[in-house]
Amino acid sequence: MIQITDLEKFYRTEEVQTIALNKLSFEVKQGEFVAIMGPSGCGKSTLLNILGLLDDPDGGSFKFNGEEVAGYNERKRSDLRKHNVGFVFQSFNLIDELTVFENVELPLIYTGVKPAERKKRVEEVLEKMQIMHRRNHFPQQLSGGQQQRVAVARAVVNNPKLILADEPTGNLDSTNGNEVMDLLIDLNEAGTTIIMVTHSEHDAKYSHRIIRMLDGQKVTENILA
């Protein structure tokens, strides 16, 4: 599903150039659950942003479903992203002014789903995430765990082929964290590919494969299952 070869990304300021990704190559197959680990600044999040089509690489190749997407313009990236990728962030990134229902509904609006269909799908996913009773609440009225459930619901409502999770349990206590990981496992078992960036060895163990990075390069790769 994902094939990156010699991927490069640089950050430049007026005086220095930092290499975030240094000729990184790996592959992720359809239905895999991959964890990416490494110390802060090793390039994990940069990689996730590129994989999520939020950012553009400076060099190398990035194939998504066999199609070269490095160098796509913003419009094409946005189009590909909204139909194929769901995001789960460490800090949830829910929109404060929208209710739980409206937050989850958002990706469906952008993909042009009709209102009746949207309602059905949002309700289904909220039921699945056991957060239906909070549908009319605003994010600030929910606990952290509940907020992350909403974020996961939002990520999956469009049935994306790929979910990118950036430290999904980073802001949660262990109970809530485990619940979120269970949700991700369920999704993966249902066929969704998941790539998760994490600092937590505990969470990484939920995955099939752990890629460890240092200074923008892959250092090890462990297959768990």
Place this chain on the structure above:
Amino acid sequence: MIINYIKIALRSLLKNKGYSFLNIFGLAIGITCASLIFLWVEDEVSFNTNFPNQDQVFYVPTNQNYEGEWRTFYSTPGPLAQDMLDDIPGIEKATRSNLQEILFAFGDNSITRRGRYVDEDFLDIFSLKFIEGNRENAFANPEAIVLTQETSEQLFGKGENAIGKVVKVSNKDNYLVTGVVEDLPKNVTFPFDWIAPFERYAEGEEWMTFYGNNFSDTFVKLASEANFETVDAQVRALIRKKEENTTDYAFLHSIKDWHLRSKFEGGEIVGGRITYVRLFTIIAFIILLIACINFMNLSTARSEKRANEVGVRKAMGSSRGRLITQFISESLILAFIAALVSALFLAVLLPQFNLIIEKDLTLGLGNPIHVLVLLTITIICGVFAGLYPAFYLSSFKPVQVLKGLKVTEGSASFIRKGLVVGQFTVSIVFIIFTILVYQQIQHAKNRDLGYDKDQLLSMRIDEDFIPKFDVIQQELIRTGSVQNATLCNSQLLSGGNNGSGFTWKGGTNTEDVLISFRNVTESFFETTGMEIIEGRGFNKNYEIDSTSVLISQSLAKMMGEENPIGNIINRGDGPLEVVGVVKDYVYGDMFDSSDPVLFMNYPPYARYMFIKTKDGVPVDRALSDIEAVLKTHNPAYPFEYTFVDEAFDAKFKNEQLVGELSQIFAILAILISCLGLFGLAAYTAEQRSKEIGVRKVLGASVSGIVKLLSKDFLKLVGISILISVPIAWYATYSWLQDYAYRIEINWIVFLVAGVLAVIIALATVSFQAIKAAIANPIKSLRTE
């Protein structure tokens, strides 16, 4: 999708109440202010547009040359109207018109009303609508008079039939009411309460049939197929064809230009009120711009708050275009709320505004044009104010904002500062302009007028009053309330009659000097406080002093004689001997120097009486004493009077209007700018809360922090002062060029305006700065 935008916009407004208030209030003030100006402009441009033939109706002024300078007068020779009809095929209708104020009496009821003696064509030119009587018979009788509905009701009572009633005019002549016409709308430049056949006015006055005597207005209507240029060229040539040795010429001046373009210089239209209409329209847009700037500044300043949302929406698949649409929709919603608030403001403020501008404007939200204009203003504001923030906010990269990185403001911060500078520049220009307009008005009001306008009453009189004047004067003085009284043929402040063709010993080419003449009584100079600086005044018995004249100082100077007393001035009707010189006095344009004046001792031409009340006598008592005397001798006349000082103040109407509006705009511009500055200061304090916390922990004082936060804003105000000074100087300098008698622009005004702006800005910013400085540093450090 649009519902989603509205929902999020309304929730965002409610969540950020302070920010929403600043934005809505600022924008509402801007829209209110612009709407008030547009209502005024609508009224100004609507003048004389209520006539079906407005494209074909023209005033016919004349250009006359005096001392090498073309001057424009509305008075024309008597035969001009008829000759235009006879000689120029394109002229379909023409009328003479002479404005007179006359006394009407019907039974016990007597009123004084202004009206016009006109030819029959007047009825067609202005398409007068008859309520009683009809067009055909209106002027059939030489003693006819046609009244407006209001005048008819005042004379005969409401619902009373007026046709066939006989009214006494000026206490001697009978007029037969032959018609009642609809009242004229308020926005006409030639109002009248009655019209009567011109022949009645011209009866026995042979001089009115000659060229060379300019005394009547002329109006014409062109044939529908006539070509303006051709007819105008023929009109311009006509007087010179009819009168030998004259350079005078008449020309056509469209009805549509009478109100807005009636200022002539060198015989050409150079503007008029249109200048103010344009100026205020520009000001309306500037005020709107200031209000929009607030919106832009506050929106971009709080961009960090919206950054996360932008990131999420983009990650979810929103395109930049959609985000731009969303943000513009939000600003449109805000603008609509502001428009609703401004409709409330307008309802409250319009009566006050009407008092200032002396009009009767109505909000007229039932008028589709008004609603359309308000909607257009709202949409323009919404889109314009939202455009920059929309492009700016939608440009955020989701990668950056979702990771919680600080949004690098870059150009936004620079633009925001630029916009603040723009706002304050406009405000300071308004402050300077307001002060200078005020100074200019005071300058003219305080100038030495050459007479004492205080405690001076003016009242209109008729011929039958003049023989009784001596007795009345003595009785008025005997009341103890009156110092003196006099008669004159014109109002003190107006130009009155004038003429040329005078010669005097030692003068060359004096025939084209335009001189005003006043027919007065002996008591004129004492009553009005005019000073005789040389020679003597008039003899009480005018019959033995009928060839004596007093001249104004400027005329004496023109005569060039070291001692003008005894000099002889000649005009067609015999020699006049100069017996005295009067200090120059200001009449007509209070900002200009007036034409020379010749005073003659001839009361029979008098049309006004002036009464000077004694110092220390209460006005009420003086008025009741005067009324008692006048009622004894003149029971038929209503006691109607004006105070000369009030008439004097009315002379400054235009300038006063500019001054007052400029003051209002200055206050509003400052208020809106301060709202914006207040909001910006709040966000700056919030953004720098960590820095403030660290500084305080390290020992910074409250005053030090306040200084730190205020400094940047004051720098912006400083730049505004530097930019606004040359702009304000140029604007006021250009404005002052219209006035011959004007102030020198003093640099202190700029200093005062600058200091004022700094104080206002400091007061606005320091509230937020102090709040931030006294906050507990632990709190801000913990939240970070």
